[in-house]
Amino acid sequence: MTPLDKVGEFGLIRRIQENIQLTQPSTILGIGDDAAILAPPAGQEVVISTDLLVEGVHFDLTFCPLKHLGYKAVAVNVSDIAAMNALPTQLVVALSVPSRFSVEAIDELYQGMRLACEAYNVDLVGGDTTASRSGLTIGITALGQVAAGEAVRRSGAGPNDLICVTGDLGGAFLGLQVLEREKQAWQADPETQPELEKYPYVLQRQLRPEARMDVVHELRDLGVAPTSMIDVSDGLASEVLHLCQASGTGARIFTENLPIANPTLEVAEEFNLDPIMCMLNGGEDYELLFTVPLSAHDKLKNHPDITIIGHMVDKSEGANLITKAGQPVPLRAQGFQHFE
Amino acid sequence: MTPLDKVGEFGLIRRIQENIQLTQPSTILGIGDDAAILAPPAGQEVVISTDLLVEGVHFDLTFCPLKHLGYKAVAVNVSDIAAMNALPTQLVVALSVPSRFSVEAIDELYQGMRLACEAYNVDLVGGDTTASRSGLTIGITALGQVAAGEAVRRSGAGPNDLICVTGDLGGAFLGLQVLEREKQAWQADPETQPELEKYPYVLQRQLRPEARMDVVHELRDLGVAPTSMIDVSDGLASEVLHLCQASGTGARIFTENLPIANPTLEVAEEFNLDPIMCMLNGGEDYELLFTVPLSAHDKLKNHPDITIIGHMVDKSEGANLITKAGQPVPLRAQGFQHFE
Missing domain, CATH: 3.90.650.10 (PurM-like C-terminal domain)
Incomplete structure (x- = not known):
């Protein structure tokens, strides 16, 4: 097991970056700059949703394998995009990681996220990785696209639907x-x-x-x-x-x-x-x-x-x-x- | 001081939502649905950046007033958008809040974020608010717009610049x-x-x-x-x-x-x-x-x-x-x- 301080913050970012495949035509630039660059096609609206998964509140690492947790973190955000009738396109991941974690543990978490990105055809285009004084926190923001006017809100139901x-x-x-x-x-x-x-x-x-x-x-x-x-x-x-x-x-x-x-x-x-x-x-x-x-x-x-x-x-x-x-x-x- | 459990998660979201003013023409729908809806103008690219601020790592509440912290959390994200030569447009905020916090404390934090949103002309369009077993964590994802091809990356410098x-x-x-x-x-x-x-x-x-x-x-x-x-x-x-x-x-x-x-x-x-x-x-x-x-x-x-x-x-x-x-x-x- 490799301790996190052996690779450091920038080493970890490089490690994550190396394994990322970008497939969305609207992704112009992914991980590695101050921000990612996207080009939503004309006529499309962009939907955006954010979720925070907190250890001890949303998950318990005693029985939740990190790979599954990574997959779930992506899936629940994609679910919000689905609920708007949109197709997911990109996401950014912010992690706050306790020093007890190993590099291999973070790899496993990202492996799960990558699997979900492949399954839903989403590009991981950016993130932030910081230390944590307590548990693991995963913040994901997902973007999606939908033809202008076709996003489905919570507010459109009629009384006989x-x-x-x-x-x-x-x-x-x-x-x-x-x-x-x-x-x-x-x-x-x-x-x-x-x-x-x-x-x-x-x-x-x-x-x-x-x-x-x-x-x-x-x-x-x-x-x-x-x-x-x-x-x-x-x-x-x-x-x-x-x-x-x-x-x-x-x-x-x-x-x-x-x-x-x-x-x-x-x-x-x-x-x-x-x-x-x-x-x-x-x-x-x-x-x-x-x-x-x-x-x-x-x-x-x-x-x-x-x-x-x-x-x-x-x-x-x-x-x-x-x-x-x-x-x-x-x-x-x-x-x-x-x-x- | 009002304890958080008195208003609950949805009460807190309503409280935040009530005080938000949307000014960006590209914001179609803000807080309150599964995702926000945005319409980036034709010919513009979208930049996206995410940051996590963790209590005990990035800030110390003994000497950092919550209003300043809220302002800073937005400013540091806008700074990433600025670093791409883009103009900030929208942001989403994910908070993980310890139960020791009062509703008034969260109000103060949002007051600082709103001040910064006004100063930088950014719309707060969504978020997630969850409990925390330990400290306060603030996750912000900011979006910006820039004319296609005019985003400035880290990689474009020549040897005499x-x-x-x-x-x-x-x-x-x-x-x-x-x-x-x-x-x-x-x-x-x-x-x-x-x-x-x-x-x-x-x-x-x-x-x-x-x-x-x-x-x-x-x-x-x-x-x-x-x-x-x-x-x-x-x-x-x-x-x-x-x-x-x-x-x-x-x-x-x-x-x-x-x-x-x-x-x-x-x-x-x-x-x-x-x-x-x-x-x-x-x-x-x-x-x-x-x-x-x-x-x-x-x-x-x-x-x-x-x-x-x-x-x-x-x-x-x-x-x-x-x-x-x-x-x-x-x-x-x-x-x-x-x-x-």
Whole structure:
């Protein structure tokens, strides 16, 4: 293992730079100057989003491999770009690294980031690497492009639009429950082997989520333009309320329509957790939640990766969950909130 | 004082959002969605730079007022945009905030950032606010615009170009020395009043540096196009070496030409520090270091804010400091480096 002070700040930057491949035609100059230079094509708008991942708040290095962490850091930022109906193009990475880290550990983190950059076709064009007095902090700012006027905001939903979600929900939250249980068992007895092989699906959902760029492309191919969109990072309930607030609508979400994967359901049962609550408030699924006009119903109703979970209503009706018995229950944001 | 958990993450975001004024014509949508939307004008390139400021590494809240810190965080990012010969347009701010902070403290930090945004005509268009398990971390990503092909890189200097620096050097470093001495005195005896009024110039240089956007505009007005440029963040010696390395040149810097302000010189004497070393290795001056063709000599030689400190030479000659006695001394980067 090579200590960081052996290569120094500039050595580390050179090391990162050497392994970077630039593929976006709009990237004119990448890492290595005071700033990167980009040339967004005429007629395109640029979207920009930033996220900070903090050790001890967003991730726990006892059970999160650095390569996965690097991948996830990029994926969650790409997810914000996807949620604007844009294609990701470039990103910059700011790292604050504790001196206990080795050069090899940083290499592993960047390896994960590079894998994600390749998967999403994004160029890593710049960054900042500084020391840290405590934990690891990863700050990523992602840029994307979208034809002028075609970015999808949270505010465009109408009162009769269908509410759709991609993939399935609750898995990332239950993956975290498994990891925390195994960590406690391991802390109580370091001889214990963690039992992780039994839970590949929910662990993958927690440790290595994917941004749903595939769905952004598919909706374009289908000719469906979402009227509002957001990604599911804090929990479905919280995100539905964000769309309602921004669009000035209410919503009806039908519990029996909420998508859950079988492995997620099994883990929920094992942990005695209500699967509906896991889907509504679990968070970190990084699926897309969006609304479409009623007219898109036929195009989406049998889509294997998209589920219609409800519809918008007039604001006066509020945002409700409709139980199997047809009872409305007001939606509450109980997902993760900082400082609460 | 209002604790952060009283307003929560979303309350804090709303609070920040309410006080933001957007003035850039290229800003289509600011804070409040998954990403901001920008429309860079046709024919313009976009430059992007990111910086992380970490408590205990880059700043010490015992002597750095939060409002100044907010201002400085924006200014140092704008300085990177200036160093590309671009005009700053937008920025996003990612904060990781310890729970010991009050809502009022965060307001003060943003007040400083807003002041800087007004001073540099930049729009704050997005951000992320998370908890922190330890100190405060501020991540800023700044965007700028420059006519296609007119961004100035580090790599464009030729072997006869003049080397120029704006303003004066060493002040920020000596400001830090004053602050650290007063902190030690205060820690030894909390009844002591820190003696700061005697040092307004160097303290201002340290606590509230300005990006030299004024010089970027003036060079345009003068019709002078720098061939290479960088901002002085790590120390003049380190930055000269960066320009030489990127441009494939050597350099001669004349010690008697190095610009120092009288108050800086006085503090250097008081601290028994060599003023030349303070100018070369002090860092954090955020002045611009740039090269121009020989033909620009007459336009710059009497400029009150620009000093010609030397010239580029063939790579084989290396980068040297030329003493008053005419002796060459190899330049070494001894400025601040992380992990060293």
